[in-house]
Amino acid sequence: MSIVRRLSLLPVIMILLTLGCAEKSVEQGKEKPHVRGIITDFEEERGQVLIDNKEDGGVDSGPIWVSLSKDAELIVGGETVTVSLDETLVGRSAEVWIGRFINQSYPPQTKAVKMVIH
Secondary structure, three states: OOHHHHHHHHHHHHHHHHHHHHHHHHHHHHOOOOEEEEEEEEEOOOOEEEEEEEOOOOOEEEEEEEEEEEEEEEEEOOEEEOOOOOHHHOOOEEEEEEEEEEEOOOOOEEEEEEEEEO
């Protein structure tokens, strides 16, 4: 195949790659939670809950401190609420979708963009 033909395929390949990436961003709302487990502690000063994170299959991946990002969605018992995290959530199970960063501390810390409390 000549170089001209190869170069003429480049725009088609780029369009297909772009459409593939756009499709994934639409499906992000359906992805699995990044953190899942039982809330074991609450830190009032920082507004964080400590979640004993369990991966799929029940594998313990360790605790993680989670706080809410500025415009996070908090769902408690199936209803979206506007209250902040508090000590009444200790002992309940949680599913958390995080933003882009996890602070490398022990335990790690992150901010949730969506948190569902059961």
